[in-house]
Amino acid sequence: MINDIIAIIQDYWLLLLIGQYPNGPLGGLANTLILSALSIGLAFPFSILLALARLSKWSFLRWPVTVLVYVTRGVPLLMLILWSYFLVPLLTGADVPSFVTMLTTLVVYQAAFLSEVVRAGIVALGHGQMEAAKALGHGYFGAMRFVILPQALYNMIPSILSTFVSTIKDTTLGYVINVPDLTFAASQVNNQLLTQPFQVFLILAVIYYAICWSLTHVAYRLERRITRRRAGLTGVRPTAVIAPVKIVSEQL
């Protein structure tokens, strides 16, 4: 078993890493990471606009966004991918690569999810910040730009990172429309070997685990640091603050 796994990695590591790149489209792990990074990068500015619209006092801005958020929360991502696969070529009138289809879906989907994160971040700051900024002579946009968003976004860094992790996991669904990502590369390997599906998919699972686990870990570390800084405990040793809480709650 172990020998099989090592042999597969030795034979196919390049395919799993970059797909058939020099001779074909970029694929594999590289494409998975590019796709996730691009979708989060593009979804982020949209999510801020959506969050501001959802917090707006005008219902014609609030309603469409609320509907969008509920639709993305209530419909499987797979269904949305099928929609884009059908609609994107129809609307653009061009033969769109599956990578772009997947990117479009993920941007819409993650923008809706992130907008909830941004909204929570803004609401958590409380009214006082906005009122103080207005009292200092900022308009709505000035207050958002210089007072509210810098604080809200800083507090949200861990949530954004965990959204990035779920985006990496969501890119696997591109498999159904043949996006050349890591999952696709693994199923190519499986189709060539035919006899060792368990070994191939185990390798796939381990690769995803390694990436997502390390990112989750970074998010967790960042979250603790930010919580401490928010509480004004920058110089204090972390163990002194965190440890008693943990001991009490683990006594169950």
Next chain:
Amino acid sequence: MTGFDLSEILTNPEFVAMLLHGIEMTFIIAIGSWLLAMTLAILLLALRFAPGRFGNAFVAGYVSYHRNVPTLVQLMLWYFGIFTLLPDWLTYWLASHNAEAIFAIIGLGLCQAAYFSEDLRSGLRSVSPGQMEAARALGHGYISAMRFVLMPQGVRNALPPLINHSVSLFKNSSLGVVIGASELTHAVKEIENLSFRTFEIYLIGTVLYLFFSLLIMAGGAYLTMRADPATRARA
């Protein structure tokens, strides 16, 4: 192919039968894996609180694996990988008993158990430790204190995340299509191939998923309201 026409699909008995079968299968997978997930989650929770470090480390590993590996990859590992490692008699038995749906239930259930057990754990952790001491002082044993004092409060705290994760479990049942389970998404794709009315059938599928998801969310909101002592009187 002419303009938008839902009746083309909704008046065709064959398509309606396929849709109904899809909905039925989606519910079998969703409810089956929910029950499996909840049972496992409670077992995992018991292991987590059991004395000794082995149980704790095992559960931490279990949760970490299921949260960090994409659900689709877990399903593929089950259906394409582990299925082939089973002894022959079991493979035959499974193949003649809708193996796709069974593996969808196992894969989704095991995955969701990790989320449910973490939800329950954080719900229990926010119950004050004094509750356990008070229950013990009143003569409850550990199990009975858990059952009558801590769990009711813990589950109440854990309700919102549990409901969110139940909705995602329902949505994730659509992943069954990748391993060939004949659930709603599968039915939608089949009907698309037969009728060429892509827009109409996708719309029907989307509306059905949205309807059931919103129903679960609304049921969850009602439960949360009922469980909260502050709003119980109004419910």
